[in-house]
Amino acid sequence: MKTIAVIGSGTMGSGIAQVALMHQCKVFLYDISENALQKAKNLLEQTLFKLVEKNKITEQQKNTYLQNIFYITTLEDIKTADLVIEAIVENLSIKKQTFKEIENRVSSECIIATNTSSLSVHSMIRELKYPQRFLGIHFFNPAPLMPLVEVIPTLLTDTSIVQQSLDLLHNWGKTTVIAKDTPGFIVNRIARPFYSEALRIYDEGVADIPTIDWVMKNIGGFKMGPFELMDLIGHDVNYVVTETVWKQMYYDPKYKPSHSQKILLDAGLLGKKTGRGFYDYSKPLPTEPTIKDNSLHHKIFIRILSMLINEAADALYYNIASKEDIEIAMQKGVNYPKGLLHWADELGLNTIYNELQSLYEYYQEDRYRPSVLLKKKINKQEKFFE
Ligand SMILES: NC(=O)c1ccc[n+]([C@@H]2O[C@H](COP(=O)([O-])OP(=O)(O)OC[C@H]3O[C@@H](n4cnc5c(N)ncnc54)[C@H](O)[C@@H]3O)[C@@H](O)[C@H]2O)c1
Structure with missing residues (x-):
């Protein structure tokens, strides 16, 4: 089972967490705001409850999903992550600070991705310890429903990291496209x-x-x-x-x-x-x-x-x-x-x-x-x- 850390539990982070959870991943969902985490938790529970009602998932699946998500307020807990997806506020300096903290916790093999819509992915890699494991993974809103994900490698991203990310996203049922790191990517x-x-x-x-x-x-x-x-x-x-x-x-x-x-x-x-x-x-x-x-x-x-x-x-x-x-x-x-x-x-x-x-x-x-x-x-x- 893959372990995914999602950083930021707002509109995008909570949606991405749901996608990962429903594809047999263990998910750590982190936010600086307890309020935002609580909102994400309520939303996920309601969503899963509705999916059971509509016979899209079983009661047992719902319970398994709920057991596999951990709402966290400290980054210490993400150290076992295979992939970290950042979906916090669209602010370069806050994102860069967060990546520094993430890199201090995770293993050197852990993939780190940003879900940014409008910042350059390259602008985030200058101070990274291992920029070769960093890339853009851009979901669309609402993440559980929109099939497309744009994958944005940087000049320094390892091709094997791109491939692993594509494989995982395909396992999550997503359609992927590869975009050059330019304003607005493709869509x-x-x-x-x-x-x-x-x-x-x-x-x-x-x-x-x-x-x-x-x-x-x-x-x-x-x-x-x-x-x-x-x-x-x-x-x-x-x-x-x-x-x-x-x-x-x-x-x-x-x-x-x-x-x-x-x-x-x-x-x-x-x-x-x-x-x-x-x-x-x-x-x-x-x-x-x-x-x-x-x-x-x-x-x-x-x-x-x-x-x-x-x-x-x-x-x-x-x-x-x-x-x-x-x-x-x-x-x-x-x-x-x-x-x-x-x-x-x-x-x-x-x-x-x-x-x-x-x-x-x-x-x-x-x-x-x-x-x-x-x-x-x-x-x-x-x-x-x-
Ligand atoms: N909303 C969209 O349609 C959309 C689509 C694709 C990509 N994005 C991108 O996804 C990211 C998140 O967007 P959103 O719409 O989900 O925003 P949002 O405002 O709904 O959620 C952002 C969350 O990040 C949290 N946060 C802020 N600073 C933090 C920090 N330092 N550490 C941890 N958590 C922090 C906030 O508490 C909030 O819960 C942005 O980069 C945005 O460009 C948004």
């Missing part, structure tokens, strides 16, 4: 235009929020529209990810945030969880587009999709991940109806390129520059997948 980078281009269309007054959401759901086949999804994720999370990626990309205008979202964050209108974001949740959400104009609908859809495909093409061009992993990541990490590169092949690379090029010429903004890879593929009359 949080490629998904940016879904929000930012929708915001741009809204900011320009091309269409209103219900129309844009309707288009992306009904023409695009996305489960949620961009504004609904931003409201669900919460503007405290979604805006901050956008701003972080933008800054870390040296202010590339492709990733520029929008004031329309910033003001919601400033006002504490964080979305569904506060009852008000782009939508007012005391009223039913609109189900029809305000503007009923088929050619406008098509323009909105193709503009947002082209920007998404451009981002996927650029991620491939810059070797952020393999083309297969880029396709898997967007379908399993954010439930996109199709892989973006396959979608490009289906619509024709020329269609996407022409859309981007005409936006680029019209706006005279670097934001719309087509990926060099699209150009190369078109010149060679190639598709992404043959």
Whole structure:
């Protein structure tokens, strides 16, 4: 039986602990806050109880899981861990201090991973004693339900450590992709235009929020529209990810945030969880587009999709991940109806390129520059997948 230590028992840590526990691991869940640990304990017990009620697990399994988790407030207890997953507050200096304390306790073979969404994994390894056993293991929220995990090796991570991590995650039923340590990794980078281009269309007054959401759901086949999804994720999370990626990309205008979202964050209108974001949740959400104009609908859809495909093409061009992993990541990490590169092949690379090029010429903004890879593929009359 593997022993896993999860550091931080908040949203992600408690979810990761549940996944490990339900795959025959012994789990030590650590937090500096007793309150957070108690909340995690209550949540886990309720979740397991519901799974028994739904006949997803037996009463005996539930009891075994509950016996195999230890809620701890001292790191002394993690010394037997085979893998430590850190999921504490997104603050580099606090994370680095925590890794120092972890390294002082665990064996030199123990794998140490960070679940960071937005910090560079490399920024955490400089003071490590054994950086070769350190990597990023990035789960999606909610961890027990979302199949995707991005694995992010550093320049110093041993290949055997990467393989052991992949094997373990596969045993946990997860779908893994390997990402280069760059801002947003795969999913949080490629998904940016879904929000930012929708915001741009809204900011320009091309269409209103219900129309844009309707288009992306009904023409695009996305489960949620961009504004609904931003409201669900919460503007405290979604805006901050956008701003972080933008800054870390040296202010590339492709990733520029929008004031329309910033003001919601400033006002504490964080979305569904506060009852008000782009939508007012005391009223039913609109189900029809305000503007009923088929050619406008098509323009909105193709503009947002082209920007998404451009981002996927650029991620491939810059070797952020393999083309297969880029396709898997967007379908399993954010439930996109199709892989973006396959979608490009289906619509024709020329269609996407022409859309981007005409936006680029019209706006005279670097934001719309087509990926060099699209150009190369078109010149060679190639598709992404043959
Ligand atoms: N929430 C998401 O959707 C999401 C998705 C993927 C990755 N992440 C990443 O996972 C990490 C955790 O995010 P979260 O949403 O679970 O946060 P959270 O605020 O829900 O939980 C963080 C927990 O860490 C604890 N903590 C803070 N400092 C600590 C310390 N020094 N030692 C031990 N515990 C400490 C807090 O008490 C809290 O319980 C972050 O790095 C975040 O970027 C978040």
